[in-house]
Amino acid sequence: MAEPLVDLVGVEHRYRGRGVDVPALGPLDLRVEAGGFLVVVGPSGSGKSTLLRLVGGFERPTAGVVRVLGGTPVPGRDVGTVFQQPRLFPWLTVGGNLGAALRWAGVPRAARPGRTAELLAQVGLAGLEPRRTWEVSGGQRQRVAIARALAARPRLLLMDEPFAALDALTRERLQEDVRPLADGGRGVVFVTHSVDEAVFLADRVVVLSDRPGRVALDLPVPLPRSGVPADDLRGSAEFAALRGEVAAAVRAVAA
Numbered sequence: 655m656a657e658p659l660v661d662l663v664g665v666e667h668r669y670r671g672r673g674v675d676v677p678a679l680g681p682l683d684l685r686v687e688a689g690g691f692l693v694v695v696g697p698s699g700s701g702k703s704t705l706l707r708l709v710g711g712f713e714r715p716t717a718g719v720v721r722v723l724g725g726t727p728v729p730g731r732d733v734g735t736v737f738q739q740p741r742l743f744p745w746l747t748v749g750g751n752l753g754a755a756l757r758w759a760g761v762p763r764a765a766r767p768g769r770t771a772e773l774l775a776q777v778g779l780a781g782l783e784p785r786r787t788w789e790v791s792g793g794q795r796q797r798v799a800i801a802r803a804l805a806a807r808p809r810l811l812l813m814d815e816p817f818a819a820l821d822a823l824t825r826e827r828l829q830e831d832v833r834p835l836a837d838g839g840r841g842v843v844f845v846t847h848s849v850d851e852a853v854f855l856a857d858r859v860v861v862l863s864d865r866p867g868r869v870a871l872d873l874p875v876p877l878p879r880s881g882v883p884a885d886d887l888r889g890s891a892e893f894a895a896l897r898g899e900v901a902a903a904v905r906a907v908a909a
């Protein structure tokens with residue numbers, strides 16, 4: 655069988671130092687296969703961001719093993735990251751921000767304009783290279799951040815509440831565009847507080863318990879990924895049933 659993209663075995667994490675000892679996460683086991691779209695939901699402080707930091711290689715677990723593509727994750731190598739704030743360089747244009755990411759990814763200078771155009775087209779922003787980052791909307795800035803995360807062609811995308819600051823309509827449009835990013839080779843791990851967003855995006859939803867976060871619910875989401883208009887999907891009885899199941903688990907862990 656092919657190697658999982660992400661494999662967490664017996665993972666625990668505590669934050670320690672100067673009188674602080676916070677058990678933040680685990681123990682938990684979790685796998686994401688290639689093409690998987692895992693959405694993690696849970697109460698505030700249940701360790702969702704910690705989980706992403708461990709998978710991205712930004713933290714080492716206190717116990718257990720985190721493997722990405724069979725090895726210890728190295729920040730910035732196999733993993734692209736999108737945060738709640740786009741964190742673009744304000745002194746560079748949209749194209750300049752992507753050019754910087756491509757340079758960082760080792761793409762030769764001559765190839766960068768072509769790849770920049772490709773990345774912008776992929777996130778629905780074709781031709782926006784010359785714009786300043788403050789001349790585009792919040793949703794467009796987040797699209798640039800997604801394009802930047804895709805610059806190094808990562809096998810795995812980590813997204814930490816990327817749409818939390820956007821208005822409802824922009825958020826839905828972005829969800830529709832992000833859903834196909836998990837394809838044959840690539841997987842996504844996405845953190846959100848929104849149950850609707852989780853059910854719409856995921857092929858699997860994990861609900862974490864209160865701190866230290868453990869798996870309270872691990873629910874496959876067998877909704878069609880293509881061929882059904884997004885609004886029909888959101889309005890379907892299957893969607894409502896799954897949303898009800900996730901919402902009940904979220905309420906139970908918060909109680």
Ligand SMILES: Nc1ncnc2c1ncn2[C@@H]1O[C@H](COP(=O)(O)OP(=O)(O)OP(=O)(O)O)[C@@H](O)[C@H]1O
Binds near residue numbers: 696697701704
């Ligand atoms: N660097 C740190 N040092 C000490 N404690 C930390 C540190 N980072 C996070 N924590 C604590 O670990 C726990 C988990 O934090 P984490 O940010 O992973 O939760 P979260 O589920 O992402 O929360 P939220 O939904 O509010 O973003 C929290 O109690 C938090 O206060």
